[in-house]
Amino acid sequence: MDFSVVIPVYGCKEALPELHKRIVDVFEEMEASFELVLVDDHDPYDSWSVVQSICEADERVYGIKLARNFGQIRAITAGLDCCHGDWVVVMDCDLQDRPEAIPQLYNKALEGFDVVFAKRVERKDSALTMALSRAFYKVYEYFTDGSYDPSLCNFSIARRAVISQYCSMREHNRGYTMFIKWLGFRQTAIEIVGDERFAGESSYSFRKKLNMAFELITAQSNKPLKFAVNVGFAMSFVALLVLIAAIVQKICVPGIQVGWTSLLCSIFFMGGLILSAIGIVGLYVGNIFTEVKNRPLYVIEKECNGKDE
Structure with a gap:
């Protein structure tokens, strides 16, 4: 043929x-x-x-x-x-x-x-x-x-x-x-x-x-996992800088009020990043589950x- x-x-x-x-x-x-x-x-x-x-x-x-x-x-x-x-x-x-x-x-x-x-x-x-x-x-x-x-x-x-x-x-x-x-x-x-x-x-x-x-x-790349790890480290570094800035500000300005708005925003923001990272890992676990069934x-x-x- x-x-x-x-x-x-x-x-x-x-x-x-x-x-x-x-x-x-x-x-x-x-x-x-x-x-x-x-x-x-x-x-x-x-x-x-x-x-x-x-x-x-x-x-x-x-x-x-x-x-x-x-x-x-x-x-x-x-x-x-x-x-x-x-x-x-x-x-x-x-x-x-x-x-x-x-x-x-x-x-x-x-x-x-x-x-x-x-x-x-x-x-x-x-x-x-x-x-x-x-x-x-x-x-x-x-x-x-x-x-x-x-x-x-x-x-x-x-x-x-x-x-x-x-x-x-x-x-x-x-x-x-x-x-x-x-x-x-x-x-x-x-x-x-x-x-x-x-x-x-x-x-x-x-x-x-x-x-x-x-x-x-x-299915063809593990780069999204590395991307999630890099974002996590970057956000941790930013959070550390913000924490240091808050401590310095508290020392320099003793009467400053701590805002609940920024705290809640930070919690929701970090929670979203964590869920996204878990979701990416879940996609790979799902791919493994699909492949090992060997249908x-x-x-x-x-x-x-x-x-x-």
């Missing part, structure tokens, strides 16, 4: 027939063998019926339905675990990623790269979405001591060796782009213009993005054109 295309499916069933047609056209023009792996992440809008119909019409399409919604990255992992191509393409199902750009990614890889990412230019997202994305990557860079480009997306092509190493990483709090970059290998990116979403809308709410940010940072990353409910069948 020359190529595998792995696509998580959620909330855009109307785009699937067009997506399948354009992918087939691309690989037939390239005269390459391929498989298309569609992973239904338990879409409540019945994308599975469309996946089944595409599988019945084309045996090169492998359909997977997960038993519940496990999230986009785990759906990608399910597809990567089951694919067989020498080169593996990962892309979204809403046609913001153009299938016609796959030859560009592949030709760039042939220059000697193991991974080629698509770098979206002229993104069709809102200004708020792009600002939040940039802010997240700045925070992520700080806490992980890495360098990440917010314009990079999951749309990429990678050699089988890279995908095998990615699949060997079974952390529950996972990313795709970040993990692939962490693996190393020879990587690059090319600029690709994205299209408007063909159907559906993004399922990533602000709350989901915030939770994902916390999960990724605490599967996903559960497959149904398959179409699967090897077992």
